[in-house]
Amino acid sequence: MKILITVYRKDSDSPERELDVSGIGLEAAADVVGIPADRLVDVYPLEESQAVALGRLADVSLDLDSYEYFLEAVEG
Numbered sequence: 678m679k680i681l682i683t684v685y686r687k688d689s690d691s692p693e694r695e696l697d698v699s700g701i702g703l704e705a706a707a708d709v710v711g712i713p714a715d716r717l718v719d720v721y722p723l724e725e726s727q728a729v730a731l732g733r734l735a736d737v738s739l740d741l742d743s744y745e746y747f748l749e750a751v752e753g
Contacts, residue, residue, distance in 0.1 A: 680706045682731060682739075683720070683747045693744070698735035703750060705734055710748060720749040 680703060682696040698706070707714040709730045710721045723731065723746040731748065732739040739746060 678703055679751050679753050681749050681751060682723070682735075682737075683749065685745045685747070687743060687745055696735070696737055698731065698737065701731070701734045706731070706748060706750065709734070717748075717750045720747050722747050 678699070679697060680699045680701065682698055684693045684696065685691070686693055703714045703717065707717045709727050710717070710723070712721075725741055727748075728739050728741055728746045731737075731746075
């Protein structure tokens with residue numbers, strides 16, 4: 678299972694890139710968005726606090742002023 682953060686510029690409807698954050702694990706990703714890991718089946722828009730938490734866990738820098746972030750788990 679891959680865990681992705683999809684990045685959208687705030688003024689755009691097209692994704693700019695995807696960040697593979699699978700290294701944090703499914704349980705940790707699900708915990709950040711507040712759902713059981715077995716129910717992480719949709720795309721979840723990240724609130725600022727969730728994006729900050731995932732950025733710390735995955736050791737990635739997120740620009741919350743310019744971008745919106747969405748979490749999803751995909752097969753693969």
